[in-house]
Amino acid sequence: MDARPIGVFDSGLGGLTCVKRLMDVMPGEDIIYLGDTGRVPYGGRSRETIIRYARQDIAFLRSFDIKAVVAACGTVSTNGLEEIAGDYPIPVFGVADAAARAAAKATKNGRIGLIGTRASIRSSAYDEKILKLLPSARIFKKACPLFVPLVEEGRVGEDDRVLRLVAEGYLTPLRDAGVDTLILGCTHYPLIAGTVAAVMGPDVRLIDTGAETAEMLRRTLAGSDALSDRARGRCCYYVTDSAEDFGRAASLFLDSHVEGDVRRVTLEEKI
Amino acid sequence: MDARPIGVFDSGLGGLTCVKRLMDVMPGEDIIYLGDTGRVPYGGRSRETIIRYARQDIAFLRSFDIKAVVAACGTVSTNGLEEIAGDYPIPVFGVADAAARAAAKATKNGRIGLIGTRASIRSSAYDEKILKLLPSARIFKKACPLFVPLVEEGRVGEDDRVLRLVAEGYLTPLRDAGVDTLILGCTHYPLIAGTVAAVMGPDVRLIDTGAETAEMLRRTLAGSDALSDRARGRCCYYVTDSAEDFGRAASLFLDSHVEGDVRRVTLEEKI
Numbered sequence: 001m002d003a004r005p006i007g008v009f010d011s012g013l014g015g016l017t018c019v020k021r022l023m024d025v026m027p028g029e030d031i032i033y034l035g036d037t038g039r040v041p042y043g044g045r046s047r048e049t050i051i052r053y054a055r056q057d058i059a060f061l062r063s064f065d066i067k068a069v070v071a072a073c074g075t076v077s078t079n080g081l082e083e084i085a086g087d088y089p090i091p092v093f094g095v096a097d098a099a100a101r102a103a104a105k106a107t108k109n110g111r112i113g114l115i116g117t118r119a120s121i122r123s124s125a126y127d128e129k130i131l132k133l134l135p136s137a138r139i140f141k142k143a144c145p146l147f148v149p150l151v152e153e154g155r156v157g158e159d160d161r162v163l164r165l166v167a168e169g170y171l172t173p174l175r176d177a178g179v180d181t182l183i184l185g186c187t188h189y190p191l192i193a194g195t196v197a198a199v200m201g202p203d204v205r206l207i208d209t210g211a212e213t214a215e216m217l218r219r220t221l222a223g224s225d226a227l228s229d230r231a232r233g234r235c236c237y238y239v240t241d242s243a244e245d246f247g248r249a250a251s252l253f254l255d256s257h258v259e260g261d262v263r264r265v266t267l268e269e270k271i
Numbered sequence: 272m273d274a275r276p277i278g279v280f281d282s283g284l285g286g287l288t289c290v291k292r293l294m295d296v297m298p299g300e301d302i303i304y305l306g307d308t309g310r311v312p313y314g315g316r317s318r319e320t321i322i323r324y325a326r327q328d329i330a331f332l333r334s335f336d337i338k339a340v341v342a343a344c345g346t347v348s349t350n351g352l353e354e355i356a357g358d359y360p361i362p363v364f365g366v367a368d369a370a371a372r373a374a375a376k377a378t379k380n381g382r383i384g385l386i387g388t389r390a391s392i393r394s395s396a397y398d399e400k401i402l403k404l405l406p407s408a409r410i411f412k413k414a415c416p417l418f419v420p421l422v423e424e425g426r427v428g429e430d431d432r433v434l435r436l437v438a439e440g441y442l443t444p445l446r447d448a449g450v451d452t453l454i455l456g457c458t459h460y461p462l463i464a465g466t467v468a469a470v471m472g473p474d475v476r477l478i479d480t481g482a483e484t485a486e487m488l489r490r491t492l493a494g495s496d497a498l499s500d501r502a503r504g505r506c507c508y509y510v511t512d513s514a515e516d517f518g519r520a521a522s523l524f525l526d527s528h529v530e531g532d533v534r535r536v537t538l539e540e541k542i
Contacts, residue, residue, distance in 0.1 A: 038316070165433050
């Protein structure tokens with residue numbers, strides 16, 4: 001039994017979709033969440049900048065006595081997280097590992113689609129992970145940079161014409177390529193899964209990176225008897241810009257009222 | 272005659288639309304441009320963060336021997352620029368001043384529209400500037416947060432269905448309010464002026480903040496005999512994240528190949 005909290009970070013508040021999955025599968029765990037809202041988005045930044053930011057985020061989380069770190073950020077998970085994960089004495093999980101594994105397992109025809117930010121798609125992290133597990137796989141990728149601003153505008157309804165048009169533009173090439181599995185490689189995307197599914201059709205399996213990561217972490221912690229034995233855990237939220245808008249975002253991503261504190265913090269850095 | 276360069280900064284590369292206007296009206300001036308691409312966008316950040324970033328941007332530009340500063344950033348111009356402008360021994364211009372003046376002069380029915388980022392619209396800077404010049408004015412404002420990502424995706428064509436749908440959603444309330452003048456309160460917006468004009472109709476005058484600011488600066492410099500006497504000036508460009516994508520952005524915003532250097536620089540800061 002290990003009652004210490006799990007640390008979760010993201011460039012912004014999209015990672016709250018992953019927190020939701022963690023709470024679903026491990027309701028007894030305490031969670032410390034850091035949203036680097038002062039520097040969001042990471043998705044258009046260079047790899048070296050992303051790695052520097054990730055180190056600062058993890059350093060902040062480790063100032064609490066945590067038992068594991070989840071990088072609930074597709075961009076970080078595909079841009080150098082593996083290089084730095086070994087530097088820490090606790091497990092550091094990215095959302096890409098579990099999602100690649102789930103996709104390799106789910107596909108029947110070996111054709112896997114991946115959507116994400118520009119930086120996630122530019123990286124070959126998913127390709128490498130999937131091809132290690134399934135060398136015959138073919139991977140079709142598409143950067144979808146308008147999805148994040150659309151979600152943040154709350155344009156997530158299946159009846160939203162703009163979202164539908166944008167989704168058709170991005171996804172039609174993947175559908176035409178015959179993928180049977182599609183990785184939603186950004187924490188914002190579970191909120192528009194309905195529209196993505198409608199465009200891709202009923203035969204395409206969607207992989208929710210947050211859900212797969214939560215399940216992978218649960219199994220890892222259970223395997224080393226490191227789950228908490230609490231009935232219900234608590235969440236604390238930290239952001240690096242104004243905490244004012246957090247409530248609106250939380251109700252969008254977390255699909256619930258925030259229980260627990262939201263505080264603004266300062267990360268030391270030089271750009 | 273003053274041969275020193277003009278310093279221009281923006282949160283990212285949208286301010287290059289203002290550089291273009293400056294080159295149009297004062298082709299002999301040298302220009303130093305700083306795009307804070309490592310921290311773009313400013314539009315969703317808190318006022319205090321925006322002011323801190325603006326001070327750092329101006330400090331960097333002043334490390335060159337410049338004769339004036341232009342904040343080619345609607346967000347900075349409406350969030351505290353006036354508070355800090357007096358701290359410097361050279362003129363510091365924001366794009367809001369000239370635009371407010373042009374709008375107050377252009378309107379016939381006193382109904383002025385303003386579109387911009389969330390932070391620009393949240394601020395009352397435009398209202399105050401316009402009402403000082405035209406106390407009877409009525410100002411109708413609308414935040415248009417999807418316009419910037421659409422422009423950065425290159426979706427600027429008048430035949431782009433997504434842009435048109437989004438523009439109709441944002442602009443219809445302003446058109447219905449009967450505005451006869453609309454301030455394009457963000458440096459990205461001149462690129463979608465065609466679609467904005469199509470939605471607003473032929474009787475609405477659009478105010479290009481960069482063009483108005485360039486003309487205001489030209490008059491100010493001419494008034495104190497501080498224009499350069501060169502036939503053709505040079506531009507130097509600085510960014511705070513990777514310089515790689517600069518060419519693509521420059522061809523979008525500057526509408527020309529970049530002549531001059533692009534360099535990456537570091538700004539000291541604590542978030």
